[in-house]
Amino acid sequence: MIVVKNPPREAWQGLLQRPAFDAVSLQEKVAAILNDIKTNGDEAVLKYTALYDGVQLDNFIVTKEEIAAAHQQISNELKAAIVLAANNIKTFHAKQLTAKKEVIETMPGIACWRKPVAIEKVGLYVPGGSAPLFSTVLMLAIPAQLAGCKEIVLCTPPAKNGTIHPAILFAAALTGVTTIIKAGGVQAIGAMAYGTESVSKVYKILGPGNQYVTCAKQLVQQEGIAIDMPAGPSEVCVLADESANAAFVAADLLSQAEHGVDSQVLLVTTSARLIEETTKEIGKQLENLPRQEIAVRALENSKMILLDNMEDMIAMVNEYAAEHLILACNNADAVAERIVNAGSVFIGNFSPESVGDYASGTNHTLPTHGFAKAYSGVSVDSFVKKITYQKLTQNGLNAIASSVITMAEAEGLRAHAEAVKIRVKG
Numbered sequence: 001m002i003v004v005k006n007p008p009r010e011a012w013q014g015l016l017q018r019p020a021f022d023a024v025s026l027q028e029k030v031a032a033i034l035n036d037i038k039t040n041g042d043e044a045v046l047k048y049t050a051l052y053d054g055v056q057l058d059n060f061i062v063t064k065e066e067i068a069a070a071h072q073q074i075s076n077e078l079k080a081a082i083v084l085a086a087n088n089i090k091t092f093h094a095k096q097l098t099a100k101k102e103v104i105e106t107m108p109g110i111a112c113w114r115k116p117v118a119i120e121k122v123g124l125y126v127p128g129g130s131a132p133l134f135s136t137v138l139m140l141a142i143p144a145q146l147a148g149c150k151e152i153v154l155c156t157p158p159a160k161n162g163t164i165h166p167a168i169l170f171a172a173a174l175t176g177v178t179t180i181i182k183a184g185g186v187q188a189i190g191a192m193a194y195g196t197e198s199v200s201k202v203y204k205i206l207g208p209g210n211q212y213v214t215c216a217k218q219l220v221q222q223e224g225i226a227i228d229m230p231a232g233p234s235e236v237c238v239l240a241d242e243s244a245n246a247a248f249v250a251a252d253l254l255s256q257a258e259h260g261v262d263s264q265v266l267l268v269t270t271s272a273r274l275i276e277e278t279t280k281e282i283g284k285q286l287e288n289l290p291r292q293e294i295a296v297r298a299l300e301n302s303k304m305i306l307l308d309n310m311e312d313m314i315a316m317v318n319e320y321a322a323e324h325l326i327l328a329c330n331n332a333d334a335v336a337e338r339i340v341n342a343g344s345v346f347i348g349n350f351s352p353e354s355v356g357d358y359a360s361g362t363n364h365t366l367p368t369h370g371f372a373k374a375y376s377g378v379s380v381d382s383f384v385k386k387i388t389y390q391k392l393t394q395n396g397l398n399a400i401a402s403s404v405i406t407m408a409e410a411e412g413l414r415a416h417a418e419a420v421k422i423r424v425k426g
């Protein structure tokens with residue numbers, strides 16, 4: 001990791017850049033694949049699956065038999081862990097369901113209310129290129145199910161032997177997914193966005209993924225398909241003072257570095273000692289990691305930044321707007337209150353980011369690349385739209401009529417005014 005000591009404020013923005021990639025050629029490539037899927041449907045999905053996932057499939061819809069077999073293929077221990085995680089995620093997300101309808105009378109005779117209505121057809125993307133992220137099934141399908149979505153399509157890339165990891169199938173069966181498609185990357189996003197002979201067109205696509213997936217989501221959004229947010233390569237920022245434990249900090253940094261070579265991890269600290277010890281710990285802990293090579297490359301994109309004081313640390317982490325922010329410092333609760341930009345915050349030494357990834361209950365599908373300045377992570381809200389309603393009595397309309405007529409005429413929209421006048425008596 002690159003160590004930077006006491007950078008001046010003017011240098012912060014440059015310092016906090018995410019790993020760069022060639023956005024123009026990425027967009028061109030993704031747009032061409034999307035176009036092919038739009039024109040050639042299933043045939044194109046199968047073609048790109050062969051090209052990028054290395055498997056020639058005849059049929060990409062997962063069968064009931066495959067789902068049933070998955071139950072036998074994973075250990076009882078893993079099933080129990082998935083069920084525990086699912087219960088916590090359900091408990092946390094169930095509270096997000098908007099309370100019962102509340103009718104507001106803005107003036108006598110004018111009743112207004114708002115009702116959350118589930119998006120009927122949603123598409124979930126579960127990453128599987130470098131690791132089969134079955135935890136993402138829980139993070140997406142549980143809020144979709146709680147919201148009441150009728151059709152829940154899930155896409156995930158197949159392994160080279162044409163199968164889907166059994167834990168993905170187990171988690172999908174547990175959480176009410178209606179169709180599972182063996183397709184990943186841009187072809188999966190295209191299939192769900194446009195529909196094909198075998199894949200239903202959905203209204204909204206949610207879920208994280210690599211740069212191809214994220215770019216494809218952003219491009220189909222321009223064609224009217226809703227998306228959750230740009231949820232790209234994983235990242236974590238640790239804000240730490242003298243009180244932090246270097247071994248814990250190193251473990252947290254490595255936990256996100258192992259996701260992909262384009263992941264970024266950041267340590268922002270007031271302690272030079274912590275930088276030194278964490279560097280040593282990273283070296284030690286890396287030795288035992290099976291994904292050491294990926295983590296080492298991600299660490300090349302990553303920084304340890306020494307600052308003078310807590311005020312600067314808070315300002316810097318708010319500027320960075322990390323997907324995950326860990327507060328390993330004294331008075332962590334008070335510091336948490338001052339965080340305004342982050343996807344999810346982990347408070348104190350006993351809140352490793354990994355628990356949020358799997359099982360504490362919060363959602364791990366979160367905005368990356370600084371999008372946490374304006375976007376939230378996935379929640380039940382992501383699966384509903386809120387329809388507003390109003391109902392006026394004759395007296396209510398009479399009372400508001402002159403204001404509406406005056407405003408409509410002032411905007412030069414006579415027909416608007418007439419639609420009120422025609423109903424007003426007296």
Ligand SMILES: NC(=O)c1ccc[n+]([C@@H]2O[C@H](COP(=O)([O-])OP(=O)(O)OC[C@H]3O[C@@H](n4cnc5c(N)ncnc54)[C@H](O)[C@@H]3O)[C@@H](O)[C@H]2O)c1
Nearest residue numbers: 127128129130157184185208209210231233234259365366
């Ligand atoms: N932000 C979040 O909430 C969050 C959550 C979980 C995971 N993630 C991130 O999701 C990502 C998962 O990435 P992944 O690659 O493991 O899986 P993925 O499923 O996102 O991508 C795999 C697909 O990418 C496509 N692909 C690969 N190389 C290609 C190429 N050269 N051209 C065109 N398409 C290509 C293939 O079709 C393949 O199926 C990681 O970066 C991880 O950090 C983010």
Ligand SMILES: N[C@H](CO)Cc1c[nH]c[nH+]1
Nearest residue numbers: 133135136234235357364
């Ligand atoms: N850290 C990822 C979100 O950036 C989510 C995840 C899934 N499995 C492990 N981690």
Ligand SMILES: [Zn+2]
Nearest residue numbers: 234255256357
């Ligand atoms: Zn993770």
